[in-house]
Amino acid sequence: MNDPGYSEERQAASLLVSRVKNGEPAAEAAMVERYSRGLRFLLRRKTRDTHLSEDLLQETWAIALVKIRADGLDNPGRLAGYLSGIANNLALGEARRAGRQRTTVNSDIVDLIPDSSSNPFRTVSRAEVCIEVRKLLDKLKKERDREILKRFYVWEEDKESICRRLGVDGVHFNRVLFRARQRLKSAIEASDRRKHFKVVS
């Protein structure tokens, strides 16, 4: 992977692991802050349960921080991979076991984990998303592009059959999906900003 962002990530991760191993509480907080959103998303996708995913997120950090504090990591640049591995194993174990024995979570760790209220994609309501998606569809100039979104996201047709049926190429298909995603992202972020706007007298 020649992505420059990937190299930056490896360096930042290595530094965080090193600082946590050296006993810096601020590094632990920064690590948890940096990776919790992604871990929460991953666990929610795997468990399909918001409350359970919160429990597993705490357990993930409990396991990871104990290990990093004590031994560090063999490959600290792959911290994200290490954390996603723990989260996946916990989610998989949860699916296998009905009566799971929970790891005792240190309350200090729980305090470090940011809640999801800072994530606009989680705070925006389903009804608001529905309104924004409707606006997005109305703004699309071509009926064919609306058809692409409908077939892909609602009817779950695959890309090849949609392209063949509607006579579009793969590049156009990707562009429609990317733009729709970007527009919704912008709309949700704008909505979130309006919520936090305060009138100061």
Add this chain to the structure above:
Amino acid sequence: MDEKYTNENMLIERYLEGALSIEEQQAFEEQFLSSGELLDQLEAAERLQQGMHDVMAVQKAHIPEKATSRVAAFMRTPHYAIAASILVLFAVGLSGALMQENARLTEINTDRVVPTEIIPLVTVRSASDSGLNTLVLGDSARQFVMMLDPGFESFSHYRATVYQLKRTGKPAMLWQVDEMLPGYEDMLALAVPSSFLEPGDYQIQLEGWQDEWPTDHGFEPIDTKSFKITK
């Protein structure tokens, strides 16, 4: 795994579908854990998918029912039930009337549909006492087909006339068929409905006609057959 690669390979959509291989999934998860921008894209795609489902569900809920559904809804109303009941009663009444009419017409036309009895008539001096050429009317209507021998001389066509013989007075002409031609075994078939006959003595006069004859020539007598009708 940059943005271009992610978009070209639809990694976001495929991840949400659960369509990535284990290796691809591990690499992708490692990437989005450390990339806020990719995570934004991922969450936006997830909400877009959910929003699309919701929009379609709402649209579907607001689509007016089709005409067929309105018809179905009308068919469930009490008004329709009452109208349907009246129609059914009318149909039953009409069917009954038609059935009676059919039975009546069947009775009237009974000779057209009754079984046929074929009788070869033989030449006898009188059918009264010989027992030959005696036809039984029976209880049900029928059609008597009497087979007549046209004789040796050939004619263009034949005419048969049935006379009822009276004890007193002249025989009464009862039935006549013209334009007859020999058929099965060169015999002439004369059909007489039983409803025309009653017990008694009858006579059939068979005549021939040649087409080259002038109209005032008249039929040539060929034979006379007697038969008796009993109950």
